[in-house]
Amino acid sequence: MVGMRQGTRMRRGRMTAALxxxxxxxxxxxxxGNGSGxxxxxxxxxxxxxxxxxxxxxxxxxxxxxxxKVDNTPTARPQTGLDAADVVYAEQVEGGLSRLMAVYxxxxxxxxxxVRSARESDLxxxxxxxxxxxxxxxxxxxxxxxxxxxxLHPKSPGDAAGAYYRSSGKPAPHNLYLRPKRxxxxxxxxxxxxTGYHYGAAPSGGTPENSRTVSYPAARxxxxxxxxxxxxxxxxxxxxxxxxxxxxVSAGTVVxxxxxxxxxxxxxxxxxxxxxxxxxxxxxxxxxRDGRAYDVSWKREKPTDGTDFTTADGRPVxxxxxxxxxxxxxxx
Numbered sequence: 001m002v003g004m005r006q007g008t009r010m011r012r013g014r015m016t017a018a019l020x021x022x023x024x025x026x027x028x029x030x031x032x033g034n035g036s037g038x039x040x041x042x043x044x045x046x047x048x049x050x051x052x053x054x055x056x057x058x059x060x061x062x063x064x065x066x067x068x069k070v071d072n073t074p075t076a077r078p079q080t081g082l083d084a085a086d087v088v089y090a091e092q093v094e095g096g097l098s099r100l101m102a103v104y105x106x107x108x109x110x111x112x113x114x115v116r117s118a119r120e121s122d123l124x125x126x127x128x129x130x131x132x133x134x135x136x137x138x139x140x141x142x143x144x145x146x147x148x149x150x151x152l153h154p155k156s157p158g159d160a161a162g163a164y165y166r167s168s169g170k171p172a173p174h175n176l177y178l179r180p181k182r183x184x185x186x187x188x189x190x191x192x193x194x195t196g197y198h199y200g201a202a203p204s205g206g207t208p209e210n211s212r213t214v215s216y217p218a219a220r221x222x223x224x225x226x227x228x229x230x231x232x233x234x235x236x237x238x239x240x241x242x243x244x245x246x247x248x249v250s251a252g253t254v255v256x257x258x259x260x261x262x263x264x265x266x267x268x269x270x271x272x273x274x275x276x277x278x279x280x281x282x283x284x285x286x287x288x289r290d291g292r293a294y295d296v297s298w299k300r301e302k303p304t305d306g307t308d309f310t311t312a313d314g315r316p317v318x319x320x321x322x323x324x325x326x327x328x329x330x331x332x
Contacts, residue, residue: 063130063188063189063191063192064129064130064131064132064133064153064188064192065103065104065105065129065130065132065133065188065192065193065194066103066104066105066108066132066133066135066180066183066184066188067101067102067103067104067122067126067129067132067133067134067135068081068101068102068103068104068112068113068115068134068135068136068178068180069099069100069101069115069116069117069118069119069122069134069135069136069137070082070099070100070101070102070112070113070114070115070116071099071100071113071114071115071116071174072090072097072098072099072100072219072236073097073174074237075170075171075174076114076116076170076174077236077239077241078241078242078243078244079100079113079114079241079243079244080109080111080112080113080114080177080243080244080245081102081109081110081111081112081113081180081243082100082102082112082241082243082249083109083243083247083249083250083323084104084107084108084109084112085102085103085104085323086103086104086105086106086190086193086323086324087102087103087193087195087323087324087325087326088100088101088102088103088251088323088324088325088326089101089102089103089125089326089328090214090221090325090326090327090328091119091121091275091277091328092216092217092219092261092275092277092328092330093119093274093275094274094275095217095218096216096217096218096219097216097218097219098216098219098221098236099116099119101122101125103129103132103193104180104187105187105188105189105190105191105192105193106187106189106190106193107187108180108181108184108186108187109180110179110180110181111177111178111179111180112135112177112178112180113167113176113177113178114167114170114173114174114175114176114177115135115136115137115164115176115177115178116136116137116173116176117136117137117138117139117140118134118136118138118139118143118147119139119143119274119276120143120146120265120274120276121275121276121277121278121279122134123146123147123150123152124278124279124280124303125277125279126150126152127150127151127303127304128194128195128196128300128303128304128305128306128307129152129192129193129194130192130194131151131152131153132152132153132192133152133153133155133183133184134147134152134153134154134155135155135156135163135178135180135183136154136155136156137156137157137173137176138156140274142265155183157176160182160183162182163178163179163180163182163183164176164177164178164179165177165179194306195306195307195324196300196305196306196307196308197306197307197309197319197324198309198316198317198318198319199318199319199320199321200318201318202289202290202292202318202320203294203311203315203317203318205294205311206292206293206294207292207293208291208292208293209225209288209291209292209293210224210225210291211223211224211225212254212256212286212288212293214256214327214329219236219237220236220237220238221234221235221236221327222234222235222236222238223235223251223254223288223325225288225291226250227291229250230252230290230320231250231251231252231322232250232251232252232253232254232288232325233248233249233250234248234249234250234251234325250322250323251322251323251324251325252289252319252320252321252322252323252324253287253288253289253319253320253322253323253324253325254287254288254289254324254325254326254327255285255286255287255288255309255319255324255325255326255327256285256286256288256327256329257279257283257285257298257307257326257327257328257329258283258284258285258329258330258331258332259277259278259279259281259283259328259329259330259331260277260278260281260283260330260331261275261276261277261278261328261330261331262275262276262278263275263276277328279300279307279328280300280301280302280303280305281299281300282297282298282299282300283297283298283331284296284297284298284331285297285298285309287309287317287319289319289320290320294311294317295312296309296310296311296317297309297310297311297312
């Protein structure tokens with residue numbers, strides 16, 4: 001009898017240990033599969049979302065612009081919701097690749113994505129807006145406290161799980177999407193676009209331009225003028241850019257803004273330094289609109305300011321109606 005009781009206890013002990021191992025394994029898998037916080041820009045990294053912002057409300061405040069970090073690796077394309085953005089910023093990230101930040105104010109699409117992680121230079125860029133909402137999938141662990149302290153409303157899946165979903169059409173981590181209307185309810189309106197941009201008639205001068213290409217070490221943007229559509233058609237890495245519903249992505253105005261790109265304080269999990277794109281300061285830029293190119297100057301004195309574009313004689317440069325694409329290029 002004693003031997004039978006001992007055997008029973010041993011079997012129970014092995015079953016308990018096995019159950020604990022399964023539970024621990026499930027927990028670790030859940031922690032590693034929810035995004036790309038410590039992200040090298042190529043779809044690798046671990047999430048930094050867990051354990052932050054659990055008491056935050058899901059709904060973002062009315063009146064604030066919505067900025068979404070959008071994946072731009074070939075695996076992420078075609079993207080969703082880019083055609084509805086008022087402004088799209090393109091910046092260089094690790095490995096010479098690119099990432100997009102799409103800003104929404106006048107309308108909210110049903111979905112945007114794939115959503116990816118934030119970068120330190122995003123915080124400076126977003127200071128021009130009045131406490132904007134930032135939708136992102138995670139960030140490098142040491143950057144998260146800076147995001148929490150920034151004058152914005154961070155909304156990762158850990159803050160607003162009901163506003164995000166995973167698609168089966170792409171592999172993780174390139175399959176996380178945002179439902180903006182679950183996050184904000186309604187579009188805040190054009191007044192939320194405190195970019196400093198002026199819209200109206202084109203300036204005098206300029207030179208005819210049919211196509212312009214901006215290259216990063218491992219990414220390429222080409223904008224081709226369509227006279228029939230009165231838009232610049234977007235091509236990325238040699239492939240025409242379309243949304244998941246087949247719409248060709250285009251811009252009313254393209255700004256190629258030459259800025260200082262330096263090393264940041266952060267690295268990805270492979271040890272690659274994360275570039276920091278400085279958007280405060282001054283320099284040269286080219287504005288593409290109506291099939292012409294204009295050489296202009298840009299100036300943004302402090303983070304809370306928008307960016308002014310002026311001609312050689314100091315006159316403001318008007319942008320065309322429609323989406324604006326701003327590509328940050330490294331100044332020589």
